[in-house]
Amino acid sequence: MKLAVIGSRGYPYVYSGYETFVSEVTPKLCEMGIDVHVYCHRALFKEKPKQVNGVKLHYIYCIQSKSLSQLSNSFLSTLHALFLNYDVILYVNSANGVFGILTKLFHKKTVINVDGLEWLRPKWKGLGAKVFYFTSRMATKWMDVIITDAEEMRKIYLTEFNRDSKVIAYGANIRYSSNTNLIEKWKLRKENYYLIVGRLIPDNNGLLILEEFISSHSQKQLVVVGDVPYDDEYARKIKLIKDSRIIFTGYVTDANTLAELYHNSFAYIHGHEFGGTNPTLLKALAYGCTVLALDTVFSREVLVDENYGLYFTKGKGSLLHLIENIEKDLNKVHLLRERARERILQNYSWNKIVNQYYNLLHEIKSNIK
Structure with a gap:
């Protein structure tokens, strides 16, 4: 062959x-x-x-x-x-x-x-x-x-x-945290930040996520990993947002550092809209994250409805309320985190x-x- x-x-x-x-x-x-x-x-x-x-x-x-x-x-x-x-x-x-x-x-x-x-x-x-x-x-x-x-x-x-x-x-490949020192450059504390990973393009809904997070009363941080390799109005608008809770890392090319950002997050927020089985969503599960995902048929297929994640819509206030509710339900956060890798072993x-x-x-x- x-x-x-x-x-x-x-x-x-x-x-x-x-x-x-x-x-x-x-x-x-x-x-x-x-x-x-x-x-x-x-x-x-x-x-x-x-x-x-x-x-x-x-x-x-x-x-x-x-x-x-x-x-x-x-x-x-x-x-x-x-x-x-x-x-x-x-x-x-x-x-x-x-x-x-x-x-x-x-x-x-x-x-x-x-x-x-x-x-x-x-x-x-x-x-x-x-x-x-x-x-x-x-x-x-x-x-x-x-x-x-x-x-x-x-x-x-x-x-x-x-x-x-x-x-x-x-x-995706299952992995576990091995060196939390790799995220110290951003002065991050374990489970004290939300994470989004992806290019700063409209169909990943980064702007929506940031605006909803800023409107929330969360005391946690939001770490934004990604950029675009060209001058772009949408990406520029995102990077101009000022809030002490938001950290822009740009591209993170070291695989071990990126993995630690996933491992130690409070929750991964997935805003990708038009893909099929999305690699960053699978990586979040493989790395043991609690997942908050945009409600699409593709997200629901991977997460088996509410079995492996929670959902928000593009409607105003949807993600805001999800953030504030999940911070009051730590048992749910830990349950989803414990289940996450199970889904990769099942099918991915x-x-x-x-x-x-x-x-x-x-x-x-x-x-x-």
């Missing part, structure tokens, strides 16, 4: 959910006997080994542009892959759905992990939203197998594009996800005519 993976920035480079997915899944597939080839953004790698942890690497050029770098890299990677004897090509990101036309012409079996509802994200207004909707539709027309990472996302693709998909969720371990991909790939290969 020979597999090509196209659409991430590469391996072992880790930047976002796609790269984490590639870094977790591909070396394990290699250990299971699959010959895995990952296509990488050449400009991101100073050193260019041909193989790391059994994963074979191809470094491909791209147009150095925020909007065109990934698409151009995927296009050139696809041209390269079409002339090699891969049994299956796995794409990540629905934007790569247009390349299904080429793989179909060359009789290459293709799988695509479409991720979230990109065309609904506020940052892709106008033409950008139309492009993502078009590429997602193309994926459903030309790719052999569509992978969605949540049952609720599967339902949306069925309704919107009349195409069924295979549900394989995202994963990387070992389970890898086995699902392994079985799917062999099923596809066996059906090649």
Whole structure:
């Protein structure tokens, strides 16, 4: 079995959910006997080994542009892959759905992990939203197998594009606190702060969370981890908010430090709106957090309604009241914290996800005519 993976920035480079997915899944597939080839953004790698942890690497050029770098890299990677004897090509990101036309012409079996509802994200207004909707539709027309990472996302693709998909969720690794000294730089005390993690973009609802928190009477702090790598009005508005309880850390690139921020929080507040199975939500559970989540079908699928988290809406006062109520119910906070990792072990371990991909790939290969 020979597999090509196209659409991430590469391996072992880790930047976002796609790269984490590639870094977790591909070396394990290699250990299971699959010959895995990952296509990488050449400009991101100073050193260019041909193989790391059994994963074979191809470094491909791209147009150095925020909007065109990934698409151009995927296009050139696809041209390269079409002339090699891969049994299956796995794409990540629905934007790569247009390349299904080429793989179909060359009789290459293709799988695509479409991720979230990109065309609904506020940052892709106008033409950008139309492009993502078009590429997602193309994926459903030309790719052999569509992978969605949540049952609720599967339902949306069925309704919107009349195409069924295979549900394989995202994963997370269980871990525990090991060095609380790592958060001392922000003068934080254990269980005395709320935490939000993510890019400062509208669909993560950071501004709403901050405004609700500021309106509350909480004596705890709110730690905001994340930023955007470009000048942005929404992010600027968030960072201009002044309140002695709010701490902006910017990006936290050290994995151990980020883990300690999760481990020692009073509660993690999840405002992500348009994804499927969200990596930061899974990480919060895997790290043992009490979760307060925006009430979406995706949050409810992961948290099994109220079993593993509590909810707020975008309505004025909803999160404010949840914050004030949860601080009076410490038994509930501790119960949710104790249960959190149980949910990962049930359904979101990387070992389970890898086995699902392994079985799917062999099923596809066996059906090649």
